[in-house]
Amino acid sequence: MQLSDTRAAITGGVSGLGLAVARHLVAHGGKVALFDVNDDKGAAATAELGAANARYFRTDVTDEAGVAANLAAAREFLGGLNAAVNCAGILGAGRVLGKDAPMPLSTFQGTVMVNLVGSFNVAKAAADLMQHNAPGEDGERGVIVNTASVAAFEGQIGQAAYSASKGGVVGMTLPMARELSRFGIRVMTIAPGIFWTPMVDGMPEAVQQSLSASIPFPSRLGRPEEFADTVAFILQSRYLNGETIRLDGAVRLAPK
Numbered sequence: 001m002q003l004s005d006t007r008a009a010i011t012g013g014v015s016g017l018g019l020a021v022a023r024h025l026v027a028h029g030g031k032v033a034l035f036d037v038n039d040d041k042g043a044a045a046t047a048e049l050g051a052a053n054a055r056y057f058r059t060d061v062t063d064e065a066g067v068a069a070n071l072a073a074a075r076e077f078l079g080g081l082n083a084a085v086n087c088a089g090i091l092g093a094g095r096v097l098g099k100d101a102p103m104p105l106s107t108f109q110g111t112v113m114v115n116l117v118g119s120f121n122v123a124k125a126a127a128d129l130m131q132h133n134a135p136g137e138d139g140e141r142g143v144i145v146n147t148a149s150v151a152a153f154e155g156q157i158g159q160a161a162y163s164a165s166k167g168g169v170v171g172m173t174l175p176m177a178r179e180l181s182r183f184g185i186r187v188m189t190i191a192p193g194i195f196w197t198p199m200v201d202g203m204p205e206a207v208q209q210s211l212s213a214s215i216p217f218p219s220r221l222g223r224p225e226e227f228a229d230t231v232a233f234i235l236q237s238r239y240l241n242g243e244t245i246r247l248d249g250a251v252r253l254a255p256k
Contacts, residue, residue, distance in 0.1 A: 021228045
């Protein structure tokens, strides 16, 4: 698909990696629907990108009916829907056996609900709409891009919930791609390493430098624009399907 033809719904779209994807697509002639739960940032992102190019939809990715309704509304605004990019996520940090008590089950469940169930919820609702698109070259009707993490492979101490949720995203990529292939819908996942995000921006400088030094090359944190470049590459490369791409500067997370 050409970026100028992209009509994308982006979860977590008003900040961080999601906003970087939105900026990239709009800059290349695409249109975006921003799904998030931060109204102030949603208004700012829409103002930056232009009301003709972007619209904010307050969306809880774990709400099945709400996601389906907002995707239908987004398709109406965009004049079609041929891409869904899942960037919404939470950290859910905590040890299985904390100092005072074991991790509350609600912490584990909440992390899995947003990161894994939310990604599935958006993907299946988007695919339900995309299957009716007119086929393009090679019969393509749409692309779904999910976001995992290198923690899916080398989770650190305190990341049991987060790693489980992101490992689930990796695990569903191939079977979903295989199933949706008959509709001409591709499914890909990106597993970012340590990226500059609002969360990292608030860390002490010494911590930021330590994180940068842990990355072999380039020895720095990833830039959201590099994530957006990778999403764009996936959208434009039809032979990419059913795979998880590590985007991490060759980092392998230590136990802690």
